[in-house]
Amino acid sequence: MGSVLAGVLQLLALVGALALVHAPAGGYMAKVYSSRRHLRVERWIYRAVGADPDTEMRWPAYLRGVLAFSVAGVLFLYLLQRLQGVLPGSLGFSSVNPAQSFNTAVSFVTNTNWQSYYGEQTMGHVVQTAGLAVQNFVSAAVGMAVAVALVRGFARSRSGELGNFWADLVRGTLRVLVPAAVLGALVLVACGAIQNFSGIHEVGQFSGGTQQWNGGAVASQEAIKELGTNGGGYFNANSAHPLENPTPFSNLFEIFLILVIPFSLTRTFGLMAGSVRQGYAILAAMAAIWLGFTALMTAAEFSHHGPALQAAGGAMEGKEVRFGVGGSALFAVSTTLTSTGAVDSFHSSYTGLGGGVAMLGMMLGEIAPGGTGSGLYGMLIMAVIAVFLAGLMVGRTPEYLGKKIGAREMKLAACYILVTPALVLVFTAASLALPTPPHSMLNPGAHGFSEVLYAFTSAANNNGSAFAGLNANTDWFNTTTGLAMLLGRFLPMVFVLALAGSLAAQRPVPESAGTLRTGQPLFAGLLVGAILIVTGLTYFPALALGPLAEGLS
DSSP states (O other): OOHHHHHHHHHHHHHHHHHHHHHHHHHHHHHHHHOOOOOHHHHHHHHHHTOOTTOOOBHHHHHHHHHHHHHHHHHHHHHHHHTGGGSTTOTTOOOOOHHHHHHHHHHHHTTOOOOOSOHHHHOOHHIIIIIIIHHHHHHHHHHHHHHHHHHHHHHOOSOOBOOOHHHHHHHIIIIIIHHHHHHHHHHHHHHTOOOOOOOEEEEEEETTEEEEEEOOSHHHHHHHHHHTTOOOOSSTTGGGSTTTSOSHHHHHHHHHHHHHHHHHHHHHHHHHHTOHHHHHHHHHHHHHHHHHHHHHHHHHHHOOOSHHHHHHTSOOTTBOTTTHHHHHHHHHHHHHTTTOOOOSBOGGGSOHHHHHHHHHHHHTTSTTTTSTTHHHHHHHHHHHHHHHHHHHHHTSOOEETTEEOOHHHHHHHHHHHHHHHHHHHHHHHHHHHSSSGGGGOSSOHHHHHHHHHHHHHHHHTTOOOOOSSOOOOSHHHHHHHHHHHHHHHHHHHHHHHHHHHHHHTSOOOOOOTTSOOTTSHHHHHHHHHHIIIIIIGGGHHHHHHTHHHHHHO
């Protein structure tokens, strides 16, 4: 079987699996977030944190819950790393230094999972399981809660209430993420991923000495790492490591885990908003971008520009022979069009244009299908932008799901789409202008520029993948990427929840002959165009200096 055909068959199998679970998974999540019933274990948690799950919150109270919980998570994870040297199960590793502890704590709480360290040489079992793995669950649940709050903003009228953050957080964790992660971990263990708490041991004799690996609860962390679009690997090689991702089947299964919740949430949105067709329109826009980027990446990596590439069947540098070009390209697109950041190959080794496709996927805002929760609310923001543009063309006040998009709503949407580009471009410019940060770049010229641009694109968009080559474990990059992750996660959430509150307080507007039919394919096409034009072209000058210059040279 040819490598191109193998890649196409993997894509078809993945699309079939996602289509099969789309309706049941989306319907289940809609029931979870609409239920008024509380499980016994959930009531115990509410009593422990002093929360009343039946109390409805307006957007400022909902936001305070998000921020308070996240701040507590950062402090706990920071202290856990700083105290690692005295904790049991540390595997002899010392405490993590302050700058890296701050960066890692912020990274996992913001669902970024940017890692400027070697996991198997830095973190012991307690930090990995009680710290990093726990944040993999709850940071994803926070994103889902904010997305559901925005959906309620469209669905409700004249109330301004968005639900209860603590109830949404607990339900998303216990009823959605935990059961799905358990099933995912079982499949990965069956594929060969390890799950233990063993210490460091030698695995063989080599000419230069012995090689050592430590065990760990890898399969369970790998499952939620992908399912919650987190991306932080137990080992430095991430999903290219055979103990995390042993076989081609496990590789395809991990891609499925990355995409299943973001794509299924469109069904949840349609059901909760009272129109399944609206959910299908959002799904169509997401799928069109994802399939288009997959085709571009695959074409770039299969292009044969020399004898070595022809002999290998594609650009195999930096890729695992277990997965090949097709599986690696599919993983790269899925992980950068979501906020996952996991890698089964090194993006720095991709062709110039292939690396540019991965970078552009993050620059679009990771909305196709995007992160767990964040992809849906990002796409809904772009839907608001799209109906505004349509309103300008026909000269009438834009409406979406029966809600008028006025000056306040457009200001909030505009602030949302401007925050991330500002963070990426300002921090990249500062890193290249100052004398010390460029010393971290391994490569000169366009590729070196791409290393820095990719780092801040990944951090500000809460992706977490790296272009490799860049030494990010410095005080400058630990601090600036940490700030980019914090601001890139929580400033957009402020605008999303404020928009949700504004929409929930409105009275529904009845449809008329001039109402834009947002459940139609025409709107899905308009939405894709708005995304590519409004957000994609923002970064064109920067892309021209990096991956485009390298790819055309």
